[in-house]
Amino acid sequence: MGALARHWTRIAVTLIPLLIALLHASGALPLAALDRLDNVLYDARLRATMPRTMDERIVIVDIDEKSLAEVGRWPWGRNRMAELTDELFDRQQVALAGFDVVFAEPDDSSGLKRLRALAQGELKDAPGFAGRIDQLAGSLDYDAVFARSLQKKPAVLGYYFSSDRGGGTSGVLTEPVMKREDLRGRPIRFTAWNGYGSNIEPIAKAAPMAGFFNPIIDVDGVVRAVPLLAEYGDQYYESLSLAMFRMLVGLPTVEPGFPRDRFLGRGYQGLESVVLRLGQKTMGIPVDDRVSALVPFRGPGGVSGGSFRYVSAGDLVARRLPPGSLKGKIVLVGTTAPGLQDLRSTPMSETYPGVETHANMISGLLDNRLAVRPDYAIGYDVVVLLLAGLVLAFALPLLTAPKAVAVSLGVLAAVVGLNLWLFLGAGLVMPLAAALSMVLTAFALNMSYGYFIESRSKRELANLFGTYVPPELVDEMVKDPDSYSMTATNKELTVMFCDMRGFTKMSEKMEPVQLQELLNAVFNRLTDIIRDNRGTIDKYMGDCVMAFWGAPVETSEHAHLAVKSSMEMADAVRKINEEHREKGLPEIGVGIGLNTGMMCVGDMGSQVRRSYTVIGDAVNLGSRLEGLSKAYGVDIVVSESTRQLAKDFAWQELDRVRVKGKEQAVAIFWPVAPADRLEKPQQDELKTWAALLKAYRAQDWDNCEVLLLNLQRMNPKKFLYELYNERVASMKLLPFDPAWDGATNFETK
Structure with a gap:
């Protein structure tokens, strides 16, 4: 406790990022940067863990560039769509077909409307003309032809919701799957629209099962989720993928799944799941607070993505596939042609086919493989932040720098590891950005504070030694300032x-x-x-x-x-x-x-x-x-x-x-x-010099003269040899002195 009291300022500094992260997690101070980081981290987890295998159960019939070149520009005549539908159900024997397109306007391409106008006008007196028109009407009314091909077939149509000032509507809207009174007065955040564009009446009546194909586009323009249910006029409608799944499993009813009372999610007013009920059997599909589900992407997407088989719609219209090639398959009719504008930005790609988004949803529903942001994600985030933040705040100030790094890495690994375990093991997408940022920021602030404290010690030592000692030595001294005085x-x-x-x-x-x-x-x-x-x-x-x-x-x-x-x-x-x-x-x-x-x-x-x-x-x-x-x-x-x-x-x-x-x-x-750079001439000179000193101290002046002569030849300009030459010349005149130790006396300083 005494150590903690001494470091209270450092603890308070470390708690600052914890406080900010808690305010963000609780919604009191939402930070857009952390929301964006959470999206980036989710995308990275998704790409790292997606199966990258093909789902053989689902086939995408692609209205691609090849099909448009063969059959003609979009929209095709409904007679062509009837041919495609008949090929799918009669010749290929598919189990279910869903249309990721909308038939919002009547098809007048056959000329029937003009012929009837002529029969009532310019050619009304022409004998048999009007009767012949009535005889041909069944084959020239392409909408009716298409409607007949859809009747009593397991087909699900698509439509879209819209929002504009006028709340415009077109076509016939399918029956809702849930009403407001089913929600028991709970204020649930459904995705809501005020308009729609649906299929014309003959087609809608022929295939009464339909679902909207609107995705949810996040603030960064990326599609990560689709709403399973959406609100329009106080009633609730199902998505295309949910409608197709319900038809596959016997058309169960749709009910709201209210959250169970739990510690982390207590007081949550949203839906925990969308419940499908068929007799005594129920299935809960987990949803987030927008009643949407995250798309369980299987792989990169597209024709070469390897997640689903793509078949060109032109090949089906031309009957190039052998009969029964698609028997028992779930078929989605959609487009990858850029001009038809159904390419989406997703975590997999910036140009991801919208139709494959629905294919991924159906695949995930069939396998019960849907990840979800649960209702208690906020409570989880707060608990993780508190535990990690308090550990760092009270541990880091007491540790040396290497141990502080180790503890911070350990806390970081625990936070990330728990998040990945929940994602992989339970399909729970928990927030990570706030905890990750808090740990890194707390560590950085703590280390910075410690650095400035050490800098103060360095300044104190610099005041004492900085004038005399190089800065790098002061850096060494500051590691243990008590050892220097x-x-x-x-x-x-x-x-x-x-x-x-x-x-x-x-x-x-x-x-x-x-x-x-x-x-x-x-x-x-x-x-x-x-x-x-x-x-x-x-x-x-x-x-x-x-x-x-x-x-x-x-x-x-x-x-x-x-x-x-x-x-x-x-x-x-x-x-x-x-x-x-x-x-x-x-x-x-x-x-x-x-x-x-x-x-x-x-x-x-x-x-x-x-x-x-x-x-x-x-x-x-x-x-x-x-x-x-x-x-x-x-x-x-x-x-x-x-x-x-x-x-x-x-x-x-x-x-x-x-x-x-x-x-x-x-x-x-x-x-x-x-020593390692001494050259050969220098070595010879030093050997000769050593012999000279030996002769000099032995008072062997004749030998000294010979050796000095050799040294002066080796290095003529060296003053030392001239000095000794003069000494030898003067001392040669003196008698031998047995007491002389060879030393030179200097009396001056």
């Missing part, structure tokens, strides 16, 4: 002193501002090299920079990094001089001294001014070595202790020296190159 302590470190040569003379010839710009430019480049190699800047002293390695962040490679930095700094100065020569600016030199040893490091100074620095005898030696670089004509002088730790470099021993303030002589070295 400015309290003085003794550590083995490597210190560097770097002095610019030639600035004194330059200051006499250059303007102060110009000199300042030049010095700052040089220091910027050298400082970048030190920071890139994890060095800590101690201070700038005129034309000298002091740095050290190994504190505040410990590293066992402090000597290696210091030597690497010094060599890169020397190379940088050479490049700077090339630039200066091109610009006509004076050249500069550099002297660098490195030493490794025990030093006192910490925050030191007065109350007025303090700094994070190193002090000690090892620091003083580093300063002395920097001063020796000029005496030996090299840019870097390194102590024995540093050389022993930096084993990745090839070294040339310069001398043994006894500096001011030190009684014991120390060996000093110059880094030639990284």
Whole structure:
């Protein structure tokens, strides 16, 4: 509880997305973006789980482009439709035919109407003309011909509902399957229309079973569901697919299925199902709050989609199929021709045949395979949000970042897994977008809040160390800020002193501002090299920079990094001089001294001014070595202790020296190159030099002269060889001294 109390702000931040998600789920603050995301997630689940197999029971008779080219443009004469109907029922022996088209206007294509007008007008006195017209009327009245082909056949016609200001109607509407009084006064959200376009009376009377073929088009223009029942004039009518299914199973009556009292759905006033009753048998078809059912798409759709067999209507009219090819099949007559405008945007495709939507519905009804958004979906969403949100809110603030990621992924997997299990196992389409967004947003806010808290620690450390330490080291320090402080302590470190040569003379010839710009430019480049190699800047002293390695962040490679930095700094100065020569600016030199040893490091100074620095005898030696670089004509002088730790470099021993303030002589070295880059001539030169030093310390001056001659041939411009040549020449004049240790004494700083 104490830990939770310390993190109450972070908990509150994590609860913000939970609150927003709950407001959306409950309908108090509907968010269109989450609704769209739910649709996208549903489409993805549907495409991933659809069977992609063909239903052999259902055949689509397609009024396709081929049929239109053979038979003629749509609408066809009713005599052609009669031929098609007779072929289906008489010759092919189909079990049921449904028409996803509407016959809303009389067919006058036979000319019968004109002939009767002539019989009553211009040709009324023509003997036998009117009688002959009456004899031909039975075959020329194409509507009657089509009606006769439909009589006493298991056929279901289609029609459509519409909504407009005038509420226009045409044709004969079928009988409703349910009336308002059947609903017991419940305010159910039926899809409602105020107009319709149905079949003309002769055809409607011949096939009294009919259903509307309107789908439900979501706000994104996609068809995902069809209403099983729709409202018109306080009465309720069935869809084409429901009407065909009812005819298949013996024409059961249609009743409302009211929800059972349950915890999650308590108080729900809609329908839970549409109940079909046939004697003592009942079947409940699950519906959502709009009394619609989600289309159980089987596959991609179309002629090549593999879900249903397509047969060209032209082939049937021309009787190209062998008799009985469609025996016992459920047939839907519709179109895929683009010009007839029955292509829909669905989760499967943007141009999905509307007739196949009904085929999918019939297939799902036959298999009892209809997914549904249940009446208690809102309650489910609220419960899942509360459980997942509270777990995240009270767990994430107490966990490290890796564990917080693991917990968030676990909660996310549980939410998605439960949703998929309900979808696959029970056909329940539960909302997912709100929970998914809440989990991701809660995690992001929690991590962001934690990041800003860590940033505060980083700023506190930066205030202490940012002036001295590279940002990447501060990043390491912030992971465990309690381990770092400015309290003085003794550590083995490597210190560097770097002095610019030639600035004194330059200051006499250059303007102060110009000199300042030049010095700052040089220091910027050298400082970048030190920071890139994890060095800590101690201070700038005129034309000298002091740095050290190994504190505040410990590293066992402090000597290696210091030597690497010094060599890169020397190379940088050479490049700077090339630039200066091109610009006509004076050249500069550099002297660098490195030493490794025990030093006192910490925050030191007065109350007025303090700094994070190193002090000690090892620091003083580093300063002395920097001063020796000029005496030996090299840019870097390194102590024995540093050389022993930096084993990745090839070294040339310069001398043994006894500096001011030190009684014991120390060996000093110059880094030639990284050990893996040493070339053969350099190796030979170092071997000769080692022999020279051995002869020098043995006071074998004749051998020294020979070896120096060879060294000067190898590297004529090297000042070190000239220095030793002068020493040998002067010491050759002195008698042999058995007490001499070969060291050179320096009394100046």
